Amino acid sequence: MNDKPQTLQSFESTNTLNPTKVNRLRWAEGASIVLGVVSTVILNGLRQLDGLNQYELGIAVCVTMLFLTASLILRYRWSLTKSTFRRRNRWRILISAVWTFGSLSIPIWGDTFADSHFAALVQFSEICILCRAFVDAIYLTREFTARSGGNPAPLLVGSFMVLIGVGTLLLLLPRAYADQAQVPDNFTDQFRIALFTATSASCVTGLIVVDTPTYWSRMGHAVILGLFQIGGLGIMTCGAFFAVAAGRAMKARERAALHELLEADQPGQVKRLVLGILGFTLISELVGAVCISGLFAEESFGDRVFLSVFHSVSAFCNAGFSLTENSFVGYGHRWQVWGGVCGLIIVGGLGFATLYNIFLYTRMQLVSIRTTPLFNLPKTRPRLSVSARIVLTTTIVLLVGGTISFFLLEVTGRPADDPQANISFGQRISEAWFQAVTFRTAGFNTVDMDALTPATKLLGIMLMFIGAAPGSTGGGIKVTAIALVVLRLRNILQGRQRIEVHKRIIPDFLVNRALTIVALGVLCVMTVTMLLTIFERNETAFMNHLFESVSAFATVGVSAIGTHTLHPISQYVIMVTMFLGRIGPLTLFIALAGAPKPLRYDYPEERVNLG
Structure with a gap:
């Protein structure tokens, strides 16, 4: 039996009236997404742009979303299995539908959110392009996971390298620096600082070469927050959750890879474990943010919310990044630190498979065994x-x-x-x-x-x-x-x-x-x-x-x-x-060694002296 996974691209190539045109459209969509993301980053990352450049980049963003929507419509019309096409592309369809409806509604409410209708259209298109880029990145991650043959090592290494690279580029943007930051004039030093910070955040370490609160702006802090949130959970875990949320079944090889990565007891538990990971993570970080918010009572409401969320996520992901002066030195006696922060660190460090096993065991000790749609609990008594x-x-x-x-x-x-x-x-x-x-x-x-x-x-x-x-x-x-x-x-x-x-x-x-x-x-x-x-x-x-x-x-x-x-x-x-x-x-x-090569012979055994 051929276990070769059928990816979305190969499926469309064999279930369409125009396979050659579909492949060309998909390549064109990828190039358009790159163009739209680059234009969005430049518009929001540079501090000063003249009116002409802003207008040209804004046009590029809007045209990109228009092309993505039109291409999706064409591929749908050429598809021979339209119901399957809708199921496989439901998130792309949703994003294009929201963009179309929002663009048509801008003449009514556009002035409320921006200086002009064009500015509102550009900002709305930027959000949609970033969402579409995220969706395509997740789909691409899933396809690579399915192709990995149950060995997640190469994909794990590659995904972290990509995450570090993207984080470095975002931290090099001028708006990522604080207004009063002493940014080195030498680009080599700027790159080293950005690369070190992106690596430390993606690898949830917390070592720094510059003062995080004063060197980076709020945008830089948000980038760092995103890096250690994704790095803590893992890109493959996020991709699996996205697949489950989209209603798509995970392939056998994808389940095998995630089973090895997440340390699940059985491959069949991967889907339930992924749902539990994301749900438990969000709940824990939200509760933790509320508990430690008292540390920032003197800040404004917006800053208090951001600081609470930042430190809660940093603690749960065991990242160690802090926006306070000298971490928590001088705050050791506060219950928010020795209780709230420590609780998040311990829970995040127990492992998701362990937490899920504890949850099932505790649940069965308190209530009778029932099957729920979310976790599909087994009918045997867990231990x-x-x-x-x-x-x-x-x-x-x-x-x-x-x-x-x-x-x-x-x-x-x-x-x-x-x-x-x-x-x-x-x-x-x-x-x-x-x-x-x-x-x-x-x-x-x-x-x-x-x-x-x-x-x-x-x-x-x-x-x-x-x-x-x-x-x-x-x-x-x-x-x-x-x-x-x-x-x-x-x-x-x-x-x-x-x-x-x-x-x-x-x-x-x-x-x-x-x-x-x-x-x-x-x-x-x-x-x-x-x-x-x-x-x-x-x-x-x-x-x-x-x-x-x-x-x-x-x-x-x-x-x-x-x-x-x-x-x-x-x-x-x-x-x-x-x-x-x-x-x-x-x-x-x-990952470097590749697939193991089993030996077909055995040599005679011989003892050696150990002292």
Whole structure:
């Protein structure tokens, strides 16, 4: 049976009266969308444009939407299966219909929203073009996912590279800079700053080389917000949700790829898991924004809403970006910080598959089993999976142990005359709790990282390296990997061969994969630390360089040395490390290696001495 996926383009080419013209129209639509998006970006990104250029770009935007609408009508008329065409292109049809109705209504209400009817038409067309570009990008992502053969590694790497590239271009626009920002005159430095910020945001890290509140404008802040929201959820997850919302069934290969990416227990759970991810994310971020809004009570209503949403999304996605001065230093005693922000960080770092499993288990404990249209709950009684149990147990141990260790190290590791030694007990507890949470890939801080004792920095390095749960918005080698390594060590000491957890046996290939992830993580961190030491030529700052390397690799975002003080070459090294840490070194190697080539022979076994 041929498992080759039938994409939208191949479907239309075989179900139309004019296949050649349809293919040409689709290529022309793609070129028109690029032209419209570029025109929109120039119109909204440049600070000063003369009237003639604004008029010409506005005409280009309107003509683009007109052509897209006309092309869609022609392809519909030539289609041999019109009902299927409508189902496959429902979002494109909706956007064109809204644009047509809105354009015809502009003479009535256009002056209310813009200075002239033409300006209103241009602004409305810009919104429609961006929506159409987003739709086509999602469809393209889905087609690549279906073609990946169940291996999401190449697409995952490529999607993050595209996201970083788009974010860099948007942050290079003049309107992305604040009015009082000290923008370098050299374009090379401008590009480096934009690329670093886009990489840090897309990889949900939080390391910065410029002051985010003062260097970037509100437009720049919105771009950064969009980058770590998409980067936290994943482009493939957004594409799958779009497909489900459009009423389209996911292809078998697409489900297999997302099953591997989202760490779902069964491929059949992917659709329910995707719906749960987006719904739970939006609800959590909305509730979190309301809870932490008290931190910005002195701001105007509009700024208060934006700041609350920005920090809520940043916390849930474990991004670590902040628009306050010096992160949350001085706010550690506020319940919005140690309660609201920490809650978002923990929930976002548990992993969507774990959260979904907990939701099903809790629901079945409270109500009888019923089938709902949204989640299509199974009729068998669900249980907490072994993966969820390991994630919850390891997370609790790390949080409690990290809090106690941070508290003791900061109390006993400082001399009596140190100003930090006179902090009240309650403040010390809240700061210890917050740092134990934020070291798990969040990137916020309530204390000065450089002022921490060396022992505390080593504790932070350990917590950062372990990171969050698989399938979450956090980074690190993941808590399940370190748990399997510890269990394997226990088995070796006990002389046992198999790992048994909660009356289940963990397959050996998963244990080997966990060991590989840990080994690659250590190799990556050591290599990056060595490069920083070479480029910075500051032997006394070795601990800070190691701290910075682990923070970048684990996509945490805390810094003890100040990333902006590093040499530009070191900053590029940190960029690569953040990218590698977000996609995972093992994923990158799989993507570069391609399909595995099985061996058809076996050599004889021979023992080697281990000491």
